[in-house]
Amino acid sequence: MAMCEVYDRKERGLRGGAGFDWRLRIAEHLMERTLSAAELGANGWAVIGRYVDTASKCRRLLEVVSGNRRPSEEKAGAEVAASVTAVVALPSVECQRKGWECVICKEEIETGRDVCVLPCDHGFHWGCILPWLRKRNTCPYCRFELPTDDVFFEIGRVWRCAVRMGMGENPII
Amino acid sequence: MLDLSRVQKELTECNKDTAVSGVTLSLNGSDLTHLAGTITGPLGTPYEGGVFHIDIKLPSGYPFEPPKMQFITKVWHPNISSQNGAICLDILKDQWSPALTLKTALLSLQALLSAPAPDDPQDAVVAQQYLRNHPTFVATAKYWTEAFAKTASIGIEQKVQKLVEMGFPEALVRSTLEMVNGDENMALEQLCSG
Ligand SMILES: [Zn+2]
Numbered sequence: 001m002a003m004c005e006v007y008d009r010k011e012r013g014l015r016g017g018a019g020f021d022w023r024l025r026i027a028e029h030l031m032e033r034t035l036s037a038a039e040l041g042a043n044g045w046a047v048i049g050r051y052v053d054t055a056s057k058c059r060r061l062l063e064v065v066s067g068n069r070r071p072s073e074e075k076a077g078a079e080v081a082a083s084v085t086a087v088v089a090l091p092s093v094e095c096q097r098k099g100w101e102c103v104i105c106k107e108e109i110e111t112g113r114d115v116c117v118l119p120c121d122h123g124f125h126w127g128c129i130l131p132w133l134r135k136r137n138t139c140p141y142c143r144f145e146l147p148t149d150d151v152f153f154e155i156g157r158v159w160r161c162a163v164r165m166g167m168g169e170n171p172i173i
Numbered sequence: 174m175l176d177l178s179r180v181q182k183e184l185t186e187c188n189k190d191t192a193v194s195g196v197t198l199s200l201n202g203s204d205l206t207h208l209a210g211t212i213t214g215p216l217g218t219p220y221e222g223g224v225f226h227i228d229i230k231l232p233s234g235y236p237f238e239p240p241k242m243q244f245i246t247k248v249w250h251p252n253i254s255s256q257n258g259a260i261c262l263d264i265l266k267d268q269w270s271p272a273l274t275l276k277t278a279l280l281s282l283q284a285l286l287s288a289p290a291p292d293d294p295q296d297a298v299v300a301q302q303y304l305r306n307h308p309t310f311v312a313t314a315k316y317w318t319e320a321f322a323k324t325a326s327i328g329i330e331q332k333v334q335k336l337v338e339m340g341f342p343e344a345l346v347r348s349t350l351e352m353v354n355g356d357e358n359m360a361l362e363q364l365c366s367g
């Protein structure tokens with residue numbers, strides 16, 4: 001529900017013009033804040049070391065607080081919604097080519113229609129992708145992960161990322 | 174909430190190339206939330222030659238929630254319950270995506286028949302057998318395919334012969350088959366349990 005409201009506001013902002021700057025500024029600020037974990041892959045060990053440190057501390061703390069549940073394992077693959085702020089920041093692009101199918105409803109997207117484009121460059125009808133992002137933080141097409149508002153999940157994500165780097169694999173999740 | 178036009182589309186789409194894909198999808202009456210699927214057993218596996226019927230129920234949140242699929246045809250496989258046909262497959266659970274379709278899900282089931290994952294079993298007994306006594310697993314899976322997934326019905330003598338080949342004493346096989354009115358499934362269950 002919250003996300004629908006946000007989406008409505010965003011739409012009005014885009015169409016009205018006056019609201020556009022307001023939206024952009026908030027979006028930039030929130031992107032900076034929420035996407036910081038997603039930049040991990042590019043920066044190598046110097047940066048990741050700090051994250052790992054923080055993550056393992058947080059993890060231990062959370063394990064203690066939550067009575068020894070292991071948050072990273074529990075949340076891996078669980079249903080976690082995409083962060084509302086990250087969804088607000090998603091760009092809306094006008095469909096300009098023919099034959100572009102929205103894989104959610106399996107309909108062709110009409111040219112001129114506003115399309116939601118995820119960071120992985122996959123586009124969907126806004127009406128089709130929003131109900132999904134309210135359930136899960138992944139791209140339906142390639143499983144690219146958007147940030148979430150779930151602390152446990154984000155710590156788990158950093159943890160899995162670090163484990164992959166430690167094993168010499170590509171850390172991008 | 175259920176996207177009916179998408180379901181209609183999927184039905185048409187899936188049945189375009191059933192001969193090539195080996196999977197079919199059909200309506201179960203007039204209710205679009207209850208469908209029936211079939212998959213052919215992959216070549217070179219113990220399931221070869223069999224046709225497996227799948228019960229498909231669509232939750233109201235489909236395609237944002239995965240379809241509920243279950244084998245109706247009895248099958249001997251580490252990731253499928255030999256009791257009730259329940260399936261352990263990630264894309265039917267947390268790895269579902271609305272980009273997937275009923276057809277891709279059925280094709281995944283076919284792939285699962287080709288490549289069991291005994292480390293993540295649905296049926297622990299079958300998985301144990303798969304890992305520890307593979308020849309027996311293959312023989313049992315083949316027998317189940319013969320007995321349950323081949324449409325041509327077979328005579329009582331053949332049923333007796335098959336069950337005897339499985340290692341049950343002939344007299345017991347005959348009396349058990351008689352007791353369950355010739356129903357092989359039930360006879361095998363009785364023989365296995367008792
Ligand atoms: Zn769509």
Ligand SMILES: [Zn+2]
Nearest residue numbers: 120122139142
């Ligand atoms: Zn994508």
